[in-house]
Structures are given as structure tokens and as C-alpha cells.
Amino acid sequence: MSDVQSISFERQRIEHLELKNITKRFPGVLANAHVDFDVRAGEVHALLGENGAGKSTLMKILYGLYHPDEGEIFINGSPVRIASPNDAINLGIGMIHQHFMLVDSLTVAENIALGLPSSRGLLTDLDVVSARTEMLAKKYGLLVDPGAYIWQLAVGQRQRVEILKALYRGADLLILDEPTAVLTPQEVDEFMETIRQMTEEKHSIIFISHKLHEVIAISQRVTVLRNGRRVDSCPTAGCTKHDLARMMVGQEIVMPKLTTPPKRGEVRLELKNVHAQSDRETPALRGVDLQIFSGEIVGLAGVSGNGQAELAQVVTGLRPATQGQVLIEGRDMTGKLPGEIIRCGLAYIPEERMRDGMVQDFNISENIILRDHNKDPYAKRGFLLHRVIAEFTDRLIDLFHIKTPSRETPARNLSGGNIQKVVLARELSRQPRIIVAAQPSRGLDIGATEYVHNSLLEQREKGAAILLISEDLDEILALSDRVAVVYEGRIMGILDNKDAERERVGLLMAGVHPD
Amino acid sequence: MITDFFSATVLIGILASGIRLATPYLYASIGETFGQRSGVLNLGVEGQMLMGAFTAFYITLRTGNVWLGLLAAIGVGALMGLAMAFVSIHLRAVQGISGIGFYLFGLGMSDLLFQKLMGEVKTVSGFGAIEIPFLSSLPVVGEIFFRQNLLVYLAFLLVPVAWFVLNKTTLGLKIRAVGENPQAADTLGVSVAGIRYLTVTMGGVFSAIGGASLSIANLNVFQQNMTSGLGFIAVALVYFGGWKPFGVLFGALLFSMVNSLQLWMQILNVPIPSDFAVMMPYVLTIIVLVLTVGRVRGPSALTKPFIREG
Ligand SMILES: Nc1ncnc2c1ncn2[C@@H]1O[C@H](COP(=O)(O)OP(=O)(O)OP(=O)(O)O)[C@@H](O)[C@H]1O
Ligand SMILES: [Mg+2]
Numbered sequence: 001m002s003d004v005q006s007i008s009f010e011r012q013r014i015e016h017l018e019l020k021n022i023t024k025r026f027p028g029v030l031a032n033a034h035v036d037f038d039v040r041a042g043e044v045h046a047l048l049g050e051n052g053a054g055k056s057t058l059m060k061i062l063y064g065l066y067h068p069d070e071g072e073i074f075i076n077g078s079p080v081r082i083a084s085p086n087d088a089i090n091l092g093i094g095m096i097h098q099h100f101m102l103v104d105s106l107t108v109a110e111n112i113a114l115g116l117p118s119s120r121g122l123l124t125d126l127d128v129v130s131a132r133t134e135m136l137a138k139k140y141g142l143l144v145d146p147g148a149y150i151w152q153l154a155v156g157q158r159q160r161v162e163i164l165k166a167l168y169r170g171a172d173l174l175i176l177d178e179p180t181a182v183l184t185p186q187e188v189d190e191f192m193e194t195i196r197q198m199t200e201e202k203h204s205i206i207f208i209s210h211k212l213h214e215v216i217a218i219s220q221r222v223t224v225l226r227n228g229r230r231v232d233s234c235p236t237a238g239c240t241k242h243d244l245a246r247m248m249v250g251q252e253i254v255m256p257k258l259t260t261p262p263k264r265g266e267v268r269l270e271l272k273n274v275h276a277q278s279d280r281e282t283p284a285l286r287g288v289d290l291q292i293f294s295g296e297i298v299g300l301a302g303v304s305g306n307g308q309a310e311l312a313q314v315v316t317g318l319r320p321a322t323q324g325q326v327l328i329e330g331r332d333m334t335g336k337l338p339g340e341i342i343r344c345g346l347a348y349i350p351e352e353r354m355r356d357g358m359v360q361d362f363n364i365s366e367n368i369i370l371r372d373h374n375k376d377p378y379a380k381r382g383f384l385l386h387r388v389i390a391e392f393t394d395r396l397i398d399l400f401h402i403k404t405p406s407r408e409t410p411a412r413n414l415s416g417g418n419i420q421k422v423v424l425a426r427e428l429s430r431q432p433r434i435i436v437a438a439q440p441s442r443g444l445d446i447g448a449t450e451y452v453h454n455s456l457l458e459q460r461e462k463g464a465a466i467l468l469i470s471e472d473l474d475e476i477l478a479l480s481d482r483v484a485v486v487y488e489g490r491i492m493g494i495l496d497n498k499d500a501e502r503e504r505v506g507l508l509m510a511g512v513h514p515d
Numbered sequence: 516m517i518t519d520f521f522s523a524t525v526l527i528g529i530l531a532s533g534i535r536l537a538t539p540y541l542y543a544s545i546g547e548t549f550g551q552r553s554g555v556l557n558l559g560v561e562g563q564m565l566m567g568a569f570t571a572f573y574i575t576l577r578t579g580n581v582w583l584g585l586l587a588a589i590g591v592g593a594l595m596g597l598a599m600a601f602v603s604i605h606l607r608a609v610q611g612i613s614g615i616g617f618y619l620f621g622l623g624m625s626d627l628l629f630q631k632l633m634g635e636v637k638t639v640s641g642f643g644a645i646e647i648p649f650l651s652s653l654p655v656v657g658e659i660f661f662r663q664n665l666l667v668y669l670a671f672l673l674v675p676v677a678w679f680v681l682n683k684t685t686l687g688l689k690i691r692a693v694g695e696n697p698q699a700a701d702t703l704g705v706s707v708a709g710i711r712y713l714t715v716t717m718g719g720v721f722s723a724i725g726g727a728s729l730s731i732a733n734l735n736v737f738q739q740n741m742t743s744g745l746g747f748i749a750v751a752l753v754y755f756g757g758w759k760p761f762g763v764l765f766g767a768l769l770f771s772m773v774n775s776l777q778l779w780m781q782i783l784n785v786p787i788p789s790d791f792a793v794m795m796p797y798v799l800t801i802i803v804l805v806l807t808v809g810r811v812r813g814p815s816a817l818t819k820p821f822i823r824e825g
Contacts (some may be wrong), residue, residue: 026824063702065701065702065823066824084704085701085702085703085704086704089703089704095702097702100699101696101698101699101702101703102696102699103691103692103695103696103699103700104695104696104815105691105695105815106688106691106692106695110688110692111692111699113685113688114688114689114692114699114700114703114705115689115700115703115704115705116685116703117685118685122684122685122686123683123684123685124683124684124685124687124688165703413824
């Protein structure tokens with residue numbers, strides 16, 4: 001292990017880090033206003049706040065990616081200047097970003113070695129890096145193959161690479177910006193274990209998450225931001241989820257639930273013996289049969305990587321089915337182009353919204369009309385009707401509480417959660433006949449999650465057929481009329497809402513038939 | 516006539532000059548490979564080659580020293596590369612357009628200087644053939660490979676060196692990372708702008724040497740627009756070669772051999788219209804690019820300026 005430690009730079013350990021009076025303005029937004037924040041060695045300090053509250057901004061300032069307009073940073077009582085990520089790394093600060101910062105075409109070891117001095121001077125020393133990575137990986141339970149390419153890895157493994165990158169650089173303090181958003185419940189448990197181990201070794205951890213039970217389970221202190229300002233800080237012990245939610249939003253939030261029985265109509269979406277391959281050309285779907293009726297929500301539960309993503313892509317025409325049929329309102333749509341399928345009234349909230357859901361360089365209006373830009377009422381005879389588009393966008397910004405300086409702001413300048421709201425707003429406002437929603441509340445704050453859940457229920461009332469894909473069992477159980485459990489590309493069972501107890505669903509997710 | 520064409524001497528001649536003709540492609544394409552792997556498309560290669568060719572020629576003519584000529588070309592190439600880097604990295608200009616600008620600049624400037632400073636086509640004695648002891652006396656092979664001038668040898672040496680730098684050094688790792696995901700490289704403290712300045716400047720230097728290899732090694736003359744599209748083919752070769760030095764080598768040899776073939780056909784009066792013969796390499800460019808499109812994926816961040824807001 002001494003080998004691993006020797007990599008860290010000649011400097012004092014971070015015992016206490018303080019951000020004082022940090023203010024950061026973007027054009028039209030006050031992202032941070034006089035924020036104080038501190039963290040000690042061996043402590044997990046959680047940072048909470050709604051989408052766009054300024055959490056990521058504050059952390060990017062600490063990591064040297066943004067420069068504050070006002071304020072100072074202190075390490076062990078002395079002021080430090082962090083002008084770039086390099087400064088942060090040299091001071092012992094590591095950051096796991098809200099969106100992965102990995103080079104897909106490089107291997108794990110190459111990603112870790114990137115930017116570090118090599119023991120062989122100008123030449124890379126990937127074998128040394130691999131060996132050290134494996135040692136660190138074993139120590140913290142972050143197993144991953146150093147020779148694998150990033151594009152070959154599942155999200156959970158990518159997350160491990162991100163942590164290894166920081167640990168390898170000898171980080172004392174780790175900023176974790178929504179690290180659990182993309183993890184499965186099992187992976188979250190393992191991740192929490194890693195965090196505990198790191199704090200035992202006197203690492204300092206800043207933890208950002210919208211999942212309040214995680215915050216309660218792992219942190220010693222909580223700080224809440226609202227509209228860029230620090231609202232409150234307090235010890236976590238003794239706080240309940242409700243307390244935290246109230247601090248964040250300023251009011252009580254009750255998550256919506258199914259209350260009425262479904263007004264079932266005709267079959268809108270039907271899958272018959274659908275087979276498909278994954279990106280790695282292994283079988284991902286092996287004969288899926290599923291019917292979704294008008295006026296009902298079918299939840300697709302399952303451990304991530306059991307074919308959920310592929311199923312959504314086959315239905316929306318983004319992935320070919322190798323066998324079987326997809327019927328939309330009785331018409332065979334297998335192998336049709338996504339455009340034709342959309343025209344049948346299908347709305348799709350993709351899992352990878354940053355990549356598949358929008359154009360980053362387009363502004364909000366443009367992203368909102370992306371699908372229907374050539375149609376009434378947004379366009380007439382090939383000309384865009386800017387006034388109509390503007391009004392419509394403003395209405396959605398208002399309805400979905402999208403936090404943005406204006407409708408002309410490019411999507412990439414929005415906070416992570418607000419980017420997702422734009423996609424949701426576009427898809428749910430199209431009066432869809434069928435909705436495929438993949439992880440619709442991932443990365444959303446509780447207020448926004450409530451809104452999305454209510455919107456899905458409203459669409460159900462209006463008669464849409466809804467396929468809800470989620471790894472969050474609470475979400476599935478609260479909203480689904482029927483719960484379909486997928487395991488290794490097959491439907492293990494379909495349970496009615498009243499029979500869908502947590503244990504039963506859990507067993508099916510593990511591939512076990514209860515009877 | 517036709518029978519002459521297939522004689523051993525002619526075949527050896529075609530191959531030997533094919534090797535020599537590959538030289539300017541190699542310098543320019545390898546330089547461009549570095550730039551593109553780091554995410555910058557430089558379409559100004561042709562202009563940089565012309566400026567390099569003129570500078571090398573003129574300084575050699577004046578001083579009688581080919582080494583000074585080569586050095587001057589390197590200096591001019593570095594300046595042009597730096598200018599391209601400034602415009603595309605610092606000012607974040609649209610790379611395709613600014614590259615065309617640099618091409619036009621190089622084309623016009625080299626011609627203007629030629630008119631003002633020389634006025635007529637002259638010749639110099641450039642880098643002479645170096646016979647590699649023993650190897651050059653091998654039958655056939657010796658004549659094809661080992662009686663070339665210094666710049667030819669260096670061009671072929673550049674290929675494995677470039678491969679090594681890209682794949683085995685920390686600099687190469689940074690270049691590849693910056694071209695694929697500059698944001699990620701930035702968060703690890705890699706200077707995206709620094710790496711791109713380096714590769715684009717280097718590209719300018721290599722393009723200029725490529726130009727010099729024409730004017731003071733292979734042909735020993737300077738004429739206006741003497742590269743006639745070679746720099747653009749060099750850019751195409753980077754795509755053809757899949758952004759890999761050995762792929763680029765293969766492409767460069769393919770083109771230079773076809774070129775050599777068509778030159779010899781003209782020399783030997785093979786009854787084919789000369790226009791048609793001259794067209795061959797260009798037609799080949801188009802065919803090859805059509806066939807290779809989409810075969811390999813280029814660097815993801817190619818042509819995208821990097822901005823870190825805040
Ligand atoms: N680069 C930028 N340019 C302009 N505005 C920005 C930029 N980055 C962030 N903002 C704005 O600053 C505010 C705070 O954003 P930030 O990303 O810090 O939110 P967050 O608390 O991390 O939210 P989320 O939970 O959605 O990730 C938002 O209103 C956002 O639009
Ligand atoms: Mg954020």
C-alpha cells in the first residue's frame with residue numbers, strides 16, 4: 001500500500017476545508033449567493049437543494065472549474081487559490097462529476113493515467129498504473145478491469161473508475177455530485193460501503209443527492225441550498241426525510257400514488273415474442289410478450305442491465321428486433337423508423353437524456369419543438385412561427401418549473417435536473433397516446449419528481465398507455481397498475497398492483513419464481 | 516512501346532519514384548494526424564506546404580545551403596501553424612473555413628514572393644541521393660528504397676515515430692484524450708488549449724517540411740502552386756488512414772504509386788490521353804473516400820472548439 005500512498009503529493013492532509021462567502025453569477029442567474037460551507041476529515045457532509053439551486057456550481061468552484069465572483073477557500077485555516085482543476089488535484093481535492101468525465105475510447109488504466117506524471121518520464125507506464133489501480137480497487141471494493149475500454153463498461157463500473165481516478169491522485173477530499181443517480185439499488189449499497197471505508201481513513205466527503213434516505217443513511221451533516229443561498233445546516237442525526245424535504249422546498253411534499261382503478265381501454269402497445277441484441281451483440285431480449293392498455297401504467301421493474309434499455313429502444317424504433325413483433329394500436333410497427341413511430345403518438349423519455357433526448361447547443365425553445373418543429377402550430381408553410389413557439393415554451397417553463405434565465409438559454413447551460421425537465425416537458429405536452437418513460441425521475445429533485453408523477457397519472461386519466469421503466473421500486477409500486485418484472489431479457493411475471501408486494505417483486509427481479 | 520512499359524527497369528523506376536513521391540504526403544498527413552487526433556481540423560495544409568516550399572527554395576538559392584533552407588521552412592511552418600492554432604483555438608473560428616483562409620493566404624503569398632523575389636523559375640542543388648552502404652547495392656530493392664535523398668528517409672522514419680508518440684507516450688495519451696473528450700481531460704488538469712496549440716503548430720512544421728521536400732529535395736525547383744492539391748489529398752489521407760500513422764502510410768503509398776505510374780505513362784508515351792492520366796490520383800481520392808466513409812470513427816471532438824464557461 002505504501003506504493004499507493006507515495007503517489008500523493010508533498011502537502012499537508014486536508015483536515016478542514018472551508019468555503020466562505022462564495023458568490024457566483026452567470027448571465028441572468030445568481031447561482032451562488034454568499035454561501036458558506038465546510039467539511040472535516042472523516043466526515044460526510046451532504047449538500048441538498050432543488051434542481052438549479054447551485055450545488056454543482058459551488059462544487060465546480062471548489063474544483064477550480066469555475067471562478068467565484070466573491071469569496072474565499074481555506075484549507076486547515078489558511079487561504080488557498082484554486083484557479084484550475086490542476087490546483088485542486090494538487091491540494092488533494094477530487095471530484096466525481098454529475099455527468100461522467102471519462103474518455104470512452106481509452107482504457108480504464110489510460111483514463112486513470114491521463115494527465116499524471118509517469119514513472120517512466122515521457123513514456124506511459126500503464127502496467128504500473130494498472131497494478132496500483134488493482135491494489136486500490138481491492139482495498140475499496142471497487143473492482144474493475146484496468147485493461148477494459150470505457151465503452152465496454154456498465155454505468156456502475158464507470159462510476160467506480162471515476163472514484164478510482166480521484167483516489168489514485170491521492171485525493172483527501174472527494175466531491176460526489178449525484179453519484180448514485182445512475183446506480184442500481186444494489187450498487188448504491190456497495191457504494192455506501194465504499195464511502196464508509198473512505199471516511200474511516202479520514203477522507204472528507206461532500207455528498208450530493210436528491211435521494212433523501214441516502215443522505216440520512218450516510219451523512220453526518222446536511223446543508224441545504226435554495227436559489228443559490230444557504231438556507232440551513234444541521235447535523236443529520238435526528239432529521240427525517242420530511243424535515244429535509246421541508247428545508248429544501250419550504251413546504252410539505254406528498255408523493256402521489258395511484259388512487260383510482262384504471263379505466264382500461266383497448267390494447268395500445270403490444271410486444272410479441274420480441275428478441276433483440278445489446279450493443280455488445282449479446283442477446284438482450286429473449287422473447288418478451290407484453291400488452292399495455294389504454295388508461296393504465298405498466299411498471300417495468302428489474303435490476304439494471306436485464307434488457308430494460310433495449311426494450312425501450314426496440315419499441316421506439318431505435319434498435320432492431322431480431323425476432324418478434326411490436327404492434328402499436330394493432331398495426332405492425334416492427335422495424336419502422338423512429339419518425340413513423342412517433343407519428344403514431346408515441347412519447348419517449350429516454351434514459352440518457354443528455355445524449356438521446358436533446359441537442360445540447362440548441363436553446364430551450366428549439367429543444368421543446370424538436371419533434372414537432374415542422375408542424376402546426378409551430379410552423380406554417382415551412383416557416384417557424386416564433387411568437388407561438390415562444391409562448392408555448394414559456395408556458396412549459398412555467399408549468400414544469402424549469403429554472404432558466406430565459407427560453408433562449410442553450411440547454412448545456414442548465415443544471416442537470418433542469419435539462420431533464422426540458423425533455424419531460426416536450427414529451428408530456430404532446431398529448432401522447434403511448435408513453436415510454438425510462439427512469440423519468442432520475443436526477444430530479446423531490447418537487448420535480450412529484451410533478452412528473454402527477455403528470456404521468458394525469459396522462460393515465462386521459463387514456464394514454466404508459467410503460468414506466470424504473471430501477472426505483474418505490475416509484476414503480478406507487479404508480480403502476482401492473483408491475484412486469486424483467487430478468488435476463490424475459491418477463492418473469494406480471495403482478496397486479498394489489499399483489500405487487502416488495503418481497504415478491506424483489507424475488508422476481510432476482511430471477512426466482514416465488515412458487 | 517507497351518512492351519517497354521513492363522520491362523524491369525521501368526517497373527523499378529515506377530516504384531522508386533513512387534517511394535519518393537510519397538514523401539510530401541507523409542509529412543503533411545502525419546502532421547495533420549496529430550492535429551486531428553487532438554480535435555483540430557486544419558484545411559490550410561496546402562497553403563503551409565506552399566509557403567514551406569517557397570521559403571526552403573528561396574533561402575537555399577540565396578545561401579546555397581539546403582540546411583538553412585530547411586530550417587527557414589520549419590520556421591515559417593511553425594508560424595503558420597501557430598496562426599492557425601490561434602484562430603481556431605483562441606478565437607474559436609469555424610475550422611473548415613479558417614483552414615481555407617490559410618490555404619488561400621499561402622497560395623497567394625508564395626506566388627507574390629516568387630514574383631517579387633525571383634520572377635522566373637530557377638533550380639537549386641537540393642538534398643542529394645544518399646546511398647545506404649551495402650543495402651543500396653542489393654538488386655531491385657536497393658534501387659527502389661536505398662538510393663533516395665535524406666528527406667525521403669526521414670519521412671518514412673516519421674511513421675513509426677508518430678505511432679510511438681501517439682500510443683506509447685504520456686503526450687500521445689493527452690492528445691488522444693483531448694480529441695475525444697476535452698471536458699474530461701480538462702477536469703484532470705490537462706491543458707486542452709496547450710495540447711492543441713502544440714499539435715497544430717507541429718502540423719504546420721511538418722506541412723512546411725513536406726513542401727520543402729518538393730522544392731529542395733525531389734524536384735529542386737519552385738513554381739507557383741507547385742503542390743497542386745497535394746495538401747488537400749494529404750488531409751483526405753488522414754481520414755483514409757483511419758487517423759493512424761500506418762494507415763496514413765498505406766494511403767500515401769497507394770497515391771504516390773498511382774501518381775508515379777501516370778507520370779511514367781506520360782514519359783513513355785503510353786497511348787492514353789494525358790488529362791486522363793493526370794486525373795487518376797484525384798479520381799482515386801474520391802473513390803477511396805467514398806469507400807472508407809464511416810468505416811472508422813474519427814476523434815469525437817474533431818472540429819469542436821473547447822469552452823469552459825465560468
Ligand atoms: N455554465 C453556465 N452558464 C450559465 N448558467 C449556468 C451555468 N452553469 C450553471 N448555470 C446556472 O446556475 C444555476 C445553478 O446550477 P447548478 O448546476 O449549480 O444547479 P444544481 O444545484 O447542481 O442542480 P441539479 O440538481 O439540477 O444538478 C442554474 O440556474 C443554471 O442554469
Ligand atoms: Mg447539479
